[in-house]
Amino acid sequence: MIPYAFDYARPESVEEALDLLDDDAKILAGGHSLVPALKLRLSAPGKLIDIARIPSLKGIREENGEIVIGAGTTHDEIMKSDLIKQHLPMFAEGAALIGDPMVRHKGTLGGSLAHADPSADWPAMVIAADGEVVLRGKNGSRLVAAADFFIGFYSTALEEGEIITEIRLPVPAEGTRMNYQKFAQPASRFAIVGCSVVRHPDGSVRVAFTGVSDAPFRDTGVEEALSGQQLTDDVIEAAAAKAAQGVSLNSDHFATEEYRQHLARVYCKRALKAVA
C-alpha cells in the first residue's frame, strides 16, 4: 500500500506551521491514524505538516487550577505522567486502553481529538472531565468546550487553518472520582461503547460516551437522572437506563443499534458504580 505523493514540512513552531497550513495540507502528529488512511489512499493531501517535534506542543503542566496537556503529548506520556496519575487518574488508566503500546508511543492527545474517530477513547474522557480544547489560528487562539468540539463523524469545530495546541482540564476538587469503562471491538480494539464518568464532591456527575454515535457526546439525560441523588444501586440503575437516548446510534458487524444502546446502559452503570 503506497500513499499518493505529497510534500512534507516539519516546522519548528506553531506560527510556522500555521503559515504552511492551507486547504491542501494535513497536519501530521503521530501519524498512526493518518498514515494508514494515506496508504489506503482514502486521503490525498498535497502536503503534510509534521508538528510532532514542536516543543511548545509537548508536555503536561499544572497552571491556574488547570492541567494543561500539550496537543503533541503522546498517550504513553499521559499514561506515565505523575501529574496525571495524581489529579486525573482516569486519564492514565484510560490511556492504557488505547490501541497498543506502539500506537501509544506515537499517537497524541491532540491528534486523536482532531481526527475525531467516533470510537476513540479520549473524547469521552475529555468531555466528562469538562475539558477545553485550545484552537489556534493565524488570528490567535480560541477555546472550545470539549462537549461542543465533536460535531460528527470525523468532524470537529476545527476551522480551516487551525491547529489544536492544548487541552485544558480543570484540576478536580479533592474527593472527585472518575472512571472510564470500555467495551472494545474485538478486531480494531476501538470502543464499541466507552463511557466516562466524573463525579464531583458536590454530587454533580458528568457522563460522556464514545463509540455509540457518530460523534462522542455528553449524556445530559443520565446526568439529570442523577442530579441531587445519592448513587445507590437503584439510582444508578434508573439513570443508566436513560443512557444514549435521543442520539443516532451506530451499528456494525459487532453491535447493532439495539445492542449498542444496551451496552451503553451496562457500561454507564459500571462506570457509575465505580465512582459511587
Added chain:
Amino acid sequence: MSTNYIGQSVKRLEDKRFITGKGRYTDDIKLPGMTYASFVRSPYAHARVNSIDTSAAKDMPGVVAIFTGDDIASAGIVGVPTGWQVNFKNGDTMKEPPHPLLVPTGSTVKHIGDPVAVIIADSREAAFDASELVEVDWEELPAVVSALKATEEGAPQVHPDAPGNLAFDWEIGNPIDEVNEAIEQSAHVTTLEFVNQRLVPNAIEPRAYIGHYDEVSDKYTLYTSTQNPHLIRLLMCAFVLGIPEHKVRVLGPDVGGGFGSKIYHYTEEALVTWASKQIRRPIKWTETRSEAFMLDAHGRDHISKAEMGFDADGNIKALRIKTYANLGAYLSTFAPAVPTYLHGTLLQGLYTTPKIHLELSAVFTNTVAVDAYRGAGRPEATYLLERLIDLAALEMDRDPIQLRKQNFIPSFDGVEQPGYQTQVALQYDSGNYHGVLDRAVEMLGYEEFRRLQQESSRNGKLIGVGLSTYIEACGIAPSAVVGALGARAGLYESAQVRVQPTGKVSVYTGSHSHGQGHVTTFAQVVADKLGIAMEDIDIIHGDSDAVAFGMGTYGSRSLAVGGSAIVKSIEKVLEKGAKIAAHKLECSADDLEYAEGKWTVKGTDKSISFGDVALTAYVPHVYPQGLEPGLDFSSFYDPANFTYPFGCHIAVVEVDKETGKVKLKRFIAVDDVGNVINPMIVDGQIHGGLAQGIGQALLEEAIYDENGQLTNGSYMDYAMPRADDLPMFEIERQVTPCPHNPLGVKGAGEAGCIGSTPAVVNAVINALWSGGHKVKDIRMPLTSERVWRAMQSSNSTITQS
C-alpha cells in the same frame, strides 16, 4: 554421545535466522533489473468487462508493460485448473469453468478482486500509481453470495455453463432409504440447522511471487510463497502455460505460514512467470493485506441440516445430513475434495452409528474460491457431530460424556485388532477413544467443576464447560484411494538421502516447511536412525531443482508420508552400507548389527563406523565386487492408508450475563497423534490449531454483503485471536501408534483446529443452560451480541437463536 533423538524436544535448528531477522521470504528477495507488478481488480462481485483503456497508464513514467485479459487469451492461456474431479450423482463430470489469469473484455468478473489487467513497472510506486489510471467500463450484474440462495430458482448465474450454480452434487454413506427408515424408527431425533461460517486463513505473510525468465539458459525461475513448489511447477507447466517442466525451477523460500491458503496454484504465479518472458526482466508481485482478504482461498462455508436418531437407550442409530458447500466463483486446486472426501468420509466420527447418509450440493457463488483451510472438511464434520451429540444430551437429559462413551467405537490397535470399517468409505487405523476422553475429564476435575458452576451461577456469573471429541483422516494419502476418489495426482512423497564421502548427510525432501519445523524433526529422525549427530545432517526442501519431487505440505502429511519416505531411503543406505561394512570387516552382512553409528560383528568388538563406510563408498578401493560406488538413495513413499489422530478437547468459558461477552477461562486438550518425534514442536502445532479453532468459534467470519462485497476485509473488522483472547492451554498426549507407517506417526497440524471449535460452542451453550437459557444453538462466531440475544430468548423452551 547419545544418538537417541526421537521423542526429544530438540530446539529448532531453523530458529536462529528468524529471531535475528535473517529469514528470507519471497518479498525479501531482490533480483537485478527487477520490476514490480500491480493489478487492476474488479470492485464488483459480478460485472461484465465492456472495455479497458490502458493508454493513460501506459504513459506513466516507469511503466514497463501492461497486459490485459485479451493479451493472455491471445497467448492461448486458458486459466488455472483444479486438482480434483468429482462427478455428479448421475455420473456426469463436475462443472469446471475456466479460471482465467486476467478476465478478458466481453467476459465477466466473478468476485471482487478478480483481475482484468496487470501493470509492470520499474518500481512498486510506479506500478501502484499507474494501476489507478486504467479505465475499465464495468457493467454491474446481479451477484449471489450464499450457497443456499445460489441454488434457488432465478438466482444470478455465476457461470453460464453451470446451470443452477451447481458444480456437482454428491452423496456418501448407506442407501438413503435405509437411513430414512432408521431415522423414522428412532426414539429421539436431534435436528440442527446451522452455518459453518466462512473464514479467512490469514497467514501473516501475504503471498509474494517473483517470476524470472533467463534468456541465456531459456529457463524460468519462480520464487513463490507456496506450500508445495513441485505441485505448482507441475500444474503451471502442464496445464496453464504449456512450458517445459525441466526448464522451470520453482523455489519456495521461507514461507510465513500457509494453513492451506498457500497450497494452491494461484493465477498470479503463472502470470509473473509468463510475463517475465515477455519483458525479459524479473517481476515481483507482493500481495497487500487487502488483496489477501479478497483473493486468498477462504475456508469452510457450509450450510447444513443434520439429524441424528437415537434409540430409547441413547444409542445412535442414524445420521442424515444435507449440506450446501460454497466453492466460490472458481474451483481452486483442492476445492472439490474438501466437502466430499475430507468431510463426507469423516461423518462416522468416533461413534458406531450404523446408518449414515450425506447429500451434498457444491455450489458456485460470486465469492472468492473456498478451499482447504486448516483441517479442511474435518472441522466441519466434527463440528456437526459434536454439536449434535451435545444437543442430544441436553434434549434427552443425558450426560454428554456418558452419551459419547456409550456410542464410542471400542479401542483397537490395528495390529492385533483389525482397523475399523466406517459406513463412509474409510477404515480407521488404530484408536483408543475412551482413553483421551477419560484423561481430559480427569484433567478438568469434572465433579469439582460442576460444583463450581453451581456456585458461580449463584454469584451471578455463567460458567460453562463444553467438550468435543474428534477423529480426523490425515497423512494424506494413499494414491490409489485418492485416485479412485477423483484426485488428478498421486499423494505420495519423495526423499533422497545422500551420504557424503565424509559421512555427512544431505536429505532432500518434497515436504516443504513453512513453520512446522521439518528441518529439525526430519533431522531428528535421520540422526536417530543413522546413529549420527544432528549437526552432521542437512535437510533441503523447497527447491524443485534440488528435490526429486514433492506433493507438498498439507493435510498433516509431512512426517507420516514425507518422514516415511526418508526412513525408506535410510533403510536403503543401511542395507548397502552393511554390504560395504561386511566386506571391510570380512564377514557376512547377516552377521552385522547397526547401532550408535557403526556396524558391529555380532558378539565381537569388531566394528566399522558409518563415516568409514561412507568414505569407502566414494573411494571404493577395498570394495565388494559388483557393487556400485556411492551411498545415495531416493525413495517414494505411498502410504497404505490415511492416518487417524483423535482426541478430546474441553473448554471452560465464563459468560458475562449482562453483555454476553464470552471469556475463555481454560482449554484442555488431550490428543493422540501417534508416536511423537519432537514433543515441543507437536505442542506448538496443537497450540496454533487450538487458537484457530477457538477463533472460528468466537471471533472470525468473512462477511460478504448481498452484493458480494467483502465488508470486513481488514484486521480492523475481521477479528483475529490476539494474545489476550486466549488462556494458557492445558495439553497432554496419549500414544496409539499408527500401525501402517514406519514411524508410527499420525500427524498433528490440524488436530487442534478440528477439536476445539465445537468444544467452545458447547461450553457457551452449557453456560447459558446453567443460567436457565435453554438455547438450542448460536450461530458462529459467538459474538457478544449473539450470545446476549440468545439470553434474551425464552427461558423455558429450547429455542433456535
Added chain:
Amino acid sequence: MTKISVTVNGTAQTHEVEPRQLLVYYLREKLGLTGTHIGCDTSSCGACTVHMDGMAVKSCSILAVQADGCEITTIEGLAKGDQLHPVQEGFKECHGLQCGFCTPGMIMSATDLLQNNPDPTEEDIRHALEGNICRCTGYHNIVRSIQWAAEKMKTSARALDGAPVSTSPVYASVNLNQQQQV
C-alpha cells in the same frame, strides 16, 4: 525528495527519500534490512515493529521522513554480535515461533515491554502483545518465551550483583550448541 539522516542499528545513514516512503520500505529496500516485515495495511498486525528512539513503533505507519534524526533499532540490531538478546534466546528456548514472520515484531514488542516492566505478569504480557498478531503459535509459547526472557534478565542482573544464576528451561531437552543452529 527529502534528505534524512538516521542512525540504524548504530550506523549513521543519510539518504534522499520521497516523503511518501514508509519507514518500513526504507529499512527493507534502501537499507536491505528485510527482517522487518509487512503483514497488513491498517497498522494492526505489528509485524513491522521496530524501536525508534528506544520505543516500539510500527514502521508501516511512520514515514521515513518522520524518522529523520532518530535512532532506529531493528531485529537485526538486537543481538550484540553473537550474543543474542535474552528475548531472542527466550523465543528459541520456548519455541515461541513457527513460521517466523511475525517473530521480529513480536520480539521488538517484547523487548519494549521488558524494558518498561521487568517483571510482567502473564496478563501484562498478553496485554502488551495487543498490537501483534501471530497466526501460528496460539501465543502460548510466545508468552512463555517472554516469561523466560524476563527471568533470564533478572537473573543476569542478579549475577552482576554476585548472586547465583539459574534459568530453568521450559522444554527440558536437547539443546544443540550454538554453531549448529544456523
Added chain:
Amino acid sequence: MELQGSHVLNAPPEQIWEMLMDTDVLARIVPGISRLEKTGENEYKAVADIKMGPVSGSFSGGLTLSDIRENEGYVIHVKQSSKIGNADATIRIDLAPVGQAQTQLTFDGGAKLSGLLARTGNRVLSGVANTLTKQFFENFEKELQTTKQT
C-alpha cells in the same frame, strides 16, 4: 449502508417541494455534492467532493429523479464512482404537511458500496450515514433561512 432520517422543516410542503426540484438548491443541501448539471429529463451529472477528517475523495456520476409526486416526494437515485470505490444509492423522499406551515421530510433508502469503501468501511459506515443525515437537514435549515432572508 442504510440511509434513514426524518425531520420537521419550517415551511409548507409546497415550498419544500420547490426547493427539492431546484438543482442549485439540491446541490447545496445534499452533503458532498458540489455541482449538478442537467443532462436530460430529471437526469443530472453530479460531482461530489467528500471530505471527512482524513478521508477525502472525488466522486463523479449521475443523479436521477423518479416517481415524482408533486408536493409529496420523489425517489432520488445517485450513482457515483471514485478511486476508493463506488456508491449506488436509492432514496425515497416523502413530504407530509405538519399543521399549516411545517413539513415532515422523511427519507428512507440505502447505498450499495463497492471497492475499498465497502471493504474497510464497516466500522464507520453508520457513523458516516448519521453525519450525512445531520448535515442534510442542517443544510436544509440553513437554506430555508437564507430563502426567508431574501
